[in-house]
Each structure stands twice: as structure tokens, then as C-alpha cells.
Amino acid sequence: MDAAPDIDAVADESVVVIGGGFGGLSTACYLADAGADVTLLEKNEQLGGRASRLEAEGFRFDMGPSWYLMPDVFERFFGHFGRSPEEYYTLTHLDPHYRVFWKDGDRVDVLPDMAHNRELFEAYEPGAGDALDAYLEEAERTYEIGMEHFVYEDRPRLRDYVDRDVLRYSWGLSLLGKMQGHVEGYFDHPKLQQLMQYTLVFLGGSPTNTPALYNLMSHVDFNMGVYYPDGGIGAVVDGIVELAEELGVEFVTDAEVAGIEGRYGAFAVDTAGGDRYLADIVVSNADYAHTEQALLPERKRQYTEEYWESRTFAPSAFLLYLGVEGDVPELAHHTLVLPTRWEEHFAKIFDDPAWPDDPAYYLCVPSKTDETVAPEGHSNLFALVPIAPGLEDTPELREEYREVVLDDIAENTGTELRDRIVFEETFCVEDFADRYNSYDGSALGLAHTLRQTSLFRPPHRSNAVDGLYFVGGTTTPGIGVPMCLISGGLTAERIADTI
Numbered sequence: 001m002d003a004a005p006d007i008d009a010v011a012d013e014s015v016v017v018i019g020g021g022f023g024g025l026s027t028a029c030y031l032a033d034a035g036a037d038v039t040l041l042e043k044n045e046q047l048g049g050r051a052s053r054l055e056a057e058g059f060r061f062d063m064g065p066s067w068y069l070m071p072d073v074f075e076r077f078f079g080h081f082g083r084s085p086e087e088y089y090t091l092t093h094l095d096p097h098y099r100v101f102w103k104d105g106d107r108v109d110v111l112p113d114m115a116h117n118r119e120l121f122e123a124y125e126p127g128a129g130d131a132l133d134a135y136l137e138e139a140e141r142t143y144e145i146g147m148e149h150f151v152y153e154d155r156p157r158l159r160d161y162v163d164r165d166v167l168r169y170s171w172g173l174s175l176l177g178k179m180q181g182h183v184e185g186y187f188d189h190p191k192l193q194q195l196m197q198y199t200l201v202f203l204g205g206s207p208t209n210t211p212a213l214y215n216l217m218s219h220v221d222f223n224m225g226v227y228y229p230d231g232g233i234g235a236v237v238d239g240i241v242e243l244a245e246e247l248g249v250e251f252v253t254d255a256e257v258a259g260i261e262g263r264y265g266a267f268a269v270d271t272a273g274g275d276r277y278l279a280d281i282v283v284s285n286a287d288y289a290h291t292e293q294a295l296l297p298e299r300k301r302q303y304t305e306e307y308w309e310s311r312t313f314a315p316s317a318f319l320l321y322l323g324v325e326g327d328v329p330e331l332a333h334h335t336l337v338l339p340t341r342w343e344e345h346f347a348k349i350f351d352d353p354a355w356p357d358d359p360a361y362y363l364c365v366p367s368k369t370d371e372t373v374a375p376e377g378h379s380n381l382f383a384l385v386p387i388a389p390g391l392e393d394t395p396e397l398r399e400e401y402r403e404v405v406l407d408d409i410a411e412n413t414g415t416e417l418r419d420r421i422v423f424e425e426t427f428c429v430e431d432f433a434d435r436y437n438s439y440d441g442s443a444l445g446l447a448h449t450l451r452q453t454s455l456f457r458p459p460h461r462s463n464a465v466d467g468l469y470f471v472g473g474t475t476t477p478g479i480g481v482p483m484c485l486i487s488g489g490l491t492a493e494r495i496a497d498t499i
């Protein structure tokens with residue numbers, strides 16, 4: 001995608017966008033800006049998709065994403081419309097970026113200060129400070145080449161890779177091995193390996209199934225920084241909705257689409273409530289499998305049920321949103337709690353699905369940075385444990401697992417929460433499936449395994465229905481808020497190129 005994608009060809013088209021996640025919001029902005037008449041239909045009562053907000057008893061939780069990474073992507077997005085993120089929300093650079101507790105009692109903080117991080121690495125392994133510099137240099141190179149040539153530029157066909165420019169970036173070939181081997185080439189200490197690999201959870205993968213080119217995530221977290229938008233990620237949703245409204249997008253919430261009929265120039269999109277919307281073009285940001293399997297007749301699907309069953313889906317999650325009396329001084333805004341050997345946890349996600357007995361998890365305490373997310377004298381905290389998609393999820397299992405997580409937090413971070421919880425809610429596999437129509441209750445969609453990266457992900461344009469397009473985490477470039485924003489631009493370009 002160029003800095004200024006040429007999508008003027010969509011002017012005068014009418015478009016229905018199904019789903020108001022970041023991908024749907026983004027593509028709606030690009031299309032409306034180019035002159036299209038855009039209506040966005042969202043199933044739920046609020047916009048933002050996985051970035052929904054839960055508000056109760058004076059607490060306001062971001063229900064999904066909480067790490068604001070890759071600020072350059074947001075600048076480029078708003079920049080396309082002659083705006084900047086600061087016109088819509090304010091960012092705070094977090095310090096520390098995050099804290100890690102290992103379950104052997106060890107604890108480290110990763111800071112924006114690289115001298116500190118080098119010393120930290122050196123303390124675990126002589127020479128690891130220099131190795132960190134070398135690793136991050138490579139990660140930066142991967143980021144720069146990868147973003148310009150593979151992320152902002154869509155390459156939906158194999159032949160798009162067979163040109164001289166692309167082959168010149170032979171870095172790609174060496175980075176198609178697995179993350180595990182790549183990281184071992186730099187660091188021997190398992191804890192240092194974990195620090196370079198935890199970001200894979202953002203991509204829904206594990207060190208043994210994710211290609212090494214995703215080392216670029218370490219450039220994102222160490223060099224570019226970890227930010228917090230005041231008001232939470234929900235403030236970013238509000239900002240993009242405001243921009244979309246300025247551009248003329250019409251939003252309809254509580255509008256679950258039940259069926260898509262027709263083709264380019266003559267679509268009818270029906271909602272469960274009995275309303276019908278007519279459009280020239282349809283873009284679905286709803287889960288890809290749901291759109292094809294539930295909204296289209298069989299002859300208009302590109303993929304079979306077997307195709308979806310054979311894919312590797314990213315983890316689901318057990319989420320525990322807690323309103324707590326008092327402070328939680330042991331925790332940072334972002335805290336990771338990791339077993340010293342985490343292979344078993346990954347195995348319980350990808351190989352042999354089960355609720356993990358010794359979980360690796362993430363704790364988010366935005367009230368450390370933002371006093372508006374909790375009543376005075378209280379903390380806003382959520383725990384996120386990645387678990388296998390499709391896992392059995394019952395109220396009893398959740399109750400049992402709540403105990404496991406609260407015990408683990410107390411034991412490994414010294415934070416005793418039980419007696420001071422004043423608000424509590426869980427969200428798990430069944431909720432992902434019900435609220436977002438997510439396949440198997442995956443939190444994130446298709447994992448970024450090598451066979452599910454780039455042209456191996458489902459395409460933006462349906463090859464079975466003329467005029468139907470897709471946007472969001474299951475298509476390219478993939479998972480995460482910045483990627484879904486980029487996906488919106490790529491889908492808009494694909495529409496302009498193919499109508």
C-alpha cells in the first residue's frame with residue numbers, strides 16, 4: 001500500500017461493511033474518503049469489535065487489546081486523511097514497558113532505557129548485551145523491509161513474489177525457519193529466549209510454529225516502545241469512529257447480518273432484525289469462516305468446513321476482569337507471569353488442548369496510568385490466560401480456573417486480591433464465539449504459522465462472489481490492531497483495482 005493509496009475508482013459506489021472491528025472501521029474510512037457511500041452494520045451494541053469496553057460500577061475495562069504498539073502505523077493511517085492521532089487521543093509512553101515475574105521468584109523490568117536493558121541481559125549471560133544489540137539490529141531491518149514490501153504491499157499471488165526486487169530481500173529466506181532456532185542463535189539463557197519470544201502470543205503462535213521473520217516484534221517492543229492511549233484502547237476506537245463520521249460513514253449497531261445475496265452492483269444484505277440494505281459492494285470484517293459458512297449459500301463459498309477444521313487457530317483466552325479495592329504495588333501497567341519452562345503451556349494450546357495447570361499469563365493494570373478507569377482508591381485489573389480454542393468452557397470450569405489464577409497471582413507476584421474484589425466478570429471461549437461469531441472461540445483468528453502467512457491467508461477478494469471483499473485479522477497482513485488498520489487500506493485498494 002502506498003503512503004497515499006489510489007482508491008478513487010470507488011467513488012459513487014455504495015458499500016455495506018459488515019462488522020465494526022478495527023479492520024471494518026479502517027476500510028470504511030478509506031472508502032468514504034474516496035467518495036463511496038458507506039454504511040457499517042455491527043452486530044453488537046458498540047463498535048470496536050474485539051476492542052469492546054466493559055463499563056460497570058465505576059470501572060471501565062478494555063475487553064481485548066491493551067498494548068498500543070507500532071505508533072508509526074496509526075500516524076500513517078490518520079495521515080492519509082490529513083489528520084494525526086493527537087487530534088483524537090493522547091499517548092503516554094509507558095515506563096517500564098512491562099514487568100516479568102518468573103515462577104522461580106525472579107523478576108525483571110524491561111524499560112524504554114536501552115542501557116538498562118543491555119545490562120539486564122548481560123546479568124543473565126556474559127555477551128548477551130551485545131547479542132541484544134545485534135538481535136535488535138536485525139529485527140529493525142526485518143521491520144523496515146517487511147513493512148514496506150510485504151505488509152503495506154499486498155502480494156496475494158505466488159507470482160507477486162517472483163520479481164527481482166522481492167528476491168533481492170533474501171532475508172526472507174533465512175527468516176522462514178522457526179523463531180525458536182533463530183532466538184537460540186543469539187541467546188542461550190532460557191529466560192532471555194522467553195523475553196524475545198513472548199510477543200509471539202500477540203500473533204497467536206508459539207516459538208515452534210511461528211517463522212523467525214516475526215523477530216520484527218522485538219524491534220516493535222524494545223525500540224519503538226509501548227504506549228497507552230489515555231482512556232484506553234477504547235479511546236482509539238472512539239477516535240477512528242469520529243474520523244469515520246467526519247468522512248460520512250453511517251453506523252448501525254445492534255444489526256447482526258444474517259445473509260448476503262447477490263453480486264457486484266446488486267447486493268442485498270439482510271439483518272436478523274428483518275432490515276435489508278442494498279449495496280454495490282460488500283466488505284465483511286466479521287469472522288471470515290462465519291461470513292462464508294453462515295452468511296452465504298454453499299455454492300458461493302471459497303472454502304469448505306474441512307478447510308477451516310484443518311487450519312491452526314490462534315489461542316482463545318480466559319479473561320478475568322476485576323475491580324479491586326486499593327493499590328497493587330507489585331504489578332506494573334503490563335505484567336507477564338511466566339513459568340521457567342513454558343513449552344508445556346504452548347503444548348496445551350497447540351498440541352494437546354487442555355486447561356493449563358501451570359499457566360503463563362498477562363496482567364493489565366491501566367489504573368496505574370489512568371485514574372479515569374477505576375473509582376478513587378481502586379484498581380482496574382484484568383488477567384488474560386491464553387488457552388486452546390474450542391476448549392470446553394462451562395461456569396464450573398471458569399469458577400475452578402478463577403481459583404487457580406488468583407492463587408497463582410498471589411503466589412508469584414505477592415498480590416493477594418481475593419478479599420478486596422468489588423467487581424468481577426469473566427470472558428472465555430463461549431463468549432468469543434457468541435459475541436464476535438469467532439471460529440472455535442479463537443480470540444485472534446488464524447495463527448501466523450508459515451503456512452498461514454502472507455499469500456497463504458484467505459484473500460481480501462472473494463473469488464466466488466464478484467463484489468464481495470474481506471478485511472481484518474484473518475486475512476492479510478494479519479492479527480493485531482495495527483495490522484487490521486493496514487488491512488483496511490489493502491482491502492480498499494483491492495476493491496479499486498478489481499471492480
Ligand SMILES: Cc1cc2nc3c(=O)[nH]c(=O)nc-3n(C[C@H](O)[C@H](O)[C@H](O)COP(=O)(O)OP(=O)(O)OC[C@H]3O[C@@H](n4cnc5c(N)ncnc54)[C@H](O)[C@@H]3O)c2cc1C
Pocket residue numbers: 018019020021022023024041042043044048049050051063064065066067068069255256257258285286287290317384435436437443444471472473474478479480481482484
Ligand atoms: C483478549 C485480546 C487481547 C488482545 N491484545 C492485543 C493487544 O494488546 N494489541 C494489539 O494490537 N492487538 C491485540 N489483540 C488483537 C486485536 O484486538 C485484533 O487482532 C483486532 O482487534 C481484530 O480486528 P478485526 O478487524 O479482525 O475485527 P474484530 O475485532 O474481530 O471485529 C469484527 C466485528 O464483526 C462483528 N460481527 C461478527 N459477525 C457479524 C455479523 N453477522 N453481523 C454484523 N457484525 C458481525 C463482530 O461483532 C465484531 O465487532 C487482542 C485481542 C484479544 C481478543
